[in-house]
Amino acid sequence: MTMKDLHPILQRFILHWGEMGTRWGLNRTVAQIHALLYLSPKPLNAEEISAVLGVSRSNVSTSLKELQTWGIVRVVHIPGDRRDYYETISDVWEMFKIILSERKRRELDPTLALLRSSVEELEKSSLDESVKERVLEIADFFESIDGAYQKLHKMPTGAIRRLVKLGDRVLRALGVI
Amino acid sequence: MTMKDLHPILQRFILHWGEMGTRWGLNRTVAQIHALLYLSPKPLNAEEISAVLGVSRSNVSTSLKELQTWGIVRVVHIPGDRRDYYETISDVWEMFKIILSERKRRELDPTLALLRSSVEELEKSSLDESVKERVLEIADFFESIDGAYQKLHKMPTGAIRRLVKLGDRVLRALGVI
DNA sequence: CTATAATTTCAGTGTTGACAGAAATTACTG
DNA sequence: CAGTAATTTCTGTCAACACTGAAATTATAG
Numbered sequence: 001m002t003m004k005d006l007h008p009i010l011q012r013f014i015l016h017w018g019e020m021g022t023r024w025g026l027n028r029t030v031a032q033i034h035a036l037l038y039l040s041p042k043p044l045n046a047e048e049i050s051a052v053l054g055v056s057r058s059n060v061s062t063s064l065k066e067l068q069t070w071g072i073v074r075v076v077h078i079p080g081d082r083r084d085y086y087e088t089i090s091d092v093w094e095m096f097k098i099i100l101s102e103r104k105r106r107e108l109d110p111t112l113a114l115l116r117s118s119v120e121e122l123e124k125s126s127l128d129e130s131v132k133e134r135v136l137e138i139a140d141f142f143e144s145i146d147g148a149y150q151k152l153h154k155m156p157t158g159a160i161r162r163l164v165k166l167g168d169r170v171l172r173a174l175g176v177i
Numbered sequence: 178m179t180m181k182d183l184h185p186i187l188q189r190f191i192l193h194w195g196e197m198g199t200r201w202g203l204n205r206t207v208a209q210i211h212a213l214l215y216l217s218p219k220p221l222n223a224e225e226i227s228a229v230l231g232v233s234r235s236n237v238s239t240s241l242k243e244l245q246t247w248g249i250v251r252v253v254h255i256p257g258d259r260r261d262y263y264e265t266i267s268d269v270w271e272m273f274k275i276i277l278s279e280r281k282r283r284e285l286d287p288t289l290a291l292l293r294s295s296v297e298e299l300e301k302s303s304l305d306e307s308v309k310e311r312v313l314e315i316a317d318f319f320e321s322i323d324g325a326y327q328k329l330h331k332m333p334t335g336a337i338r339r340l341v342k343l344g345d346r347v348l349r350a351l352g353v354i
Numbered sequence: 355c356t357a358t359a360a361t362t363t364c365a366g367t368g369t370t371g372a373c374a375g376a377a378a379t380t381a382c383t384g
Numbered sequence: 385c386a387g388t389a390a391t392t393t394c395t396g397t398c399a400a401c402a403c404t405g406a407a408a409t410t411a412t413a414g
Contacts, residue, residue, distance in 0.1 A: 007302065007303075009302060009312070010304075010308070012291065013291070013312070016287070016288065020287065020288055023202060023283055023284050027402065027403095028402085029402080029403080038311060039308055039311060039312070041305055041307045041308060045360095047360090055404090056403065056404045056405070057360095057404095057405090058361090058362075058364090058403080058404070058405075058406090059402080059403055061362055061363090062403090082359075082360075082411080082412060082413085083360065084360080084361080090311075092314050092317075092318045093318065096318065106200055107197065107200050107201060110193070111193065114189065114190070118186050118189070118190060121186055122186065125184065125186060126184075127186065130218045131216055131218060134215060134216060134267075135186070135190070135216075137269050138269050140269075141269045141270065141273065144338070144341050144342055147341075147342070148341045148342070148343075151345065151348065154354075155348075155354050156354075159353045161321070162352075162353045163348070163351075163353045164322065164325045165321055165324070165325075166325075166328075166351075168328060170351065171328065171332075171340070174343075174347065174351075175339075176332065176336045176339045176340045176343075177331075177333075177336045204371080205372080206372080206373080222390095223390080223391075232373075232374090233373065233374045234374090234375090234390095235374070235375075235391090235393080235394090236372080236373055238390095238391060238393090239373095239393090242392085259381080259383085259389075259390075260389085260390065260391095261390080
């Protein structure tokens with residue numbers, strides 16, 4: 001079983017996902033494996049993944065481990081077969097909620113920490129008022145985004161789906177537009 | 178003028194920004210220049226930027242061009258000086274709105290295009306119903322995110338700020354939680 | 355307990371993207 | 385229309401990260 005045996009639509013999807021993966025901060029193979037598992041109607045073992053994607057067995061192993069630490073992929077077992085089989089969680093919204101939290105951890109949290117400590121030191125510093133102002137502004141921005149994320153994170157996926165799909169009418173009623 | 182002459186708070190900020198830049202999909206120098214300009218009370222010329230950050234003049238030139246194409250940095254002129262001076266836009270929310278649109282263009286739009294064409298081809302394909310289902314689900318997800326982005330993008334920054342800062346009470350009233 | 359299948363770790367290799375410095379171009383000034 | 389300052393483009397080098405294949409480890413079956 002190799003890539004060529006897959007339906008062209010699936011091929012394109014997997015290749016594209018790998019390509020985009022690099023832009024999303026993951027590596028190509030990790031993203032491709034994820035795409036393959038997402039599209040596969042049944043769990044796959046590492047050997048099969050390696051064969052279909054044409055990447056080394058060891059690379060698959062490392063990538064699967066990464067996907068598992070995120071909680072996006074889990075191991076399942078097939079009776080009478082000692083190999084590990086893998087599948088992704090199926091709810092897309094749940095999946096992206098996990099991805100979002102991973103990205104927040106890597107892309108927001110470190111900056112938030114820095115800004116908080118900067119703001120503390122700011123008072124006892126001799127910096128220009130205008131410069132202090134700018135640091136405070138960006139700190140406030142990050143705090144706001146963090147706050148919005150926290151609220152989002154606490155919601156069940158159903159609520160998130162509804163929020164994301166909120167219509168203009170509601171936004172107007174809220175007075176935000 | 179070099180990095181050492183800057184207040185430690187500013188040094189840390191610039192270094193950190195550069196480091197995070199790589200995680201945000203930009204390169205370190207681009208992000209550092211942006212941080213420096215954001216913190217600087219007055220516009221800077223390329224030579225000054227090069228000296229402070231300790232990177233080559235050519236690298237500064239390329240990076241500034243990139244920041245300009247995004248519309249985050251603009252050229253200003255100082256009477257009696259033929260050099261170009263650079264400054265960032267000052268409104269943080271406006272700034273991140275621009276950054277968000279850039280990221281959407283690179284990280285969402287290509288996938289959205291792929292999924293739309295996939296969904297079209299899906300009907301005349303012989304794929305398993307379960308597989309079709311999965312493709313449709315992820316396509317719907319990306320369409321929803323795109324829709325939410327469009328609405329956000331049309332709002333003035335003030336409205337975005339209010340939306341991001343929405344309290345739990347409002348969310349509950351909306352029935353999303 | 356031994357043999358073998360499955361998985362993981364590791365060291366070397368390849369690939370990609372950032373960067374410096376040089377060369378070229380553009381834009382001023384007298 | 386020189387001559388020089390400022391900026392940009394280009395090419396080779398370097399560093400960071402992904403990947404392979406081999407070796408080591410772990411798990412299972414007889």
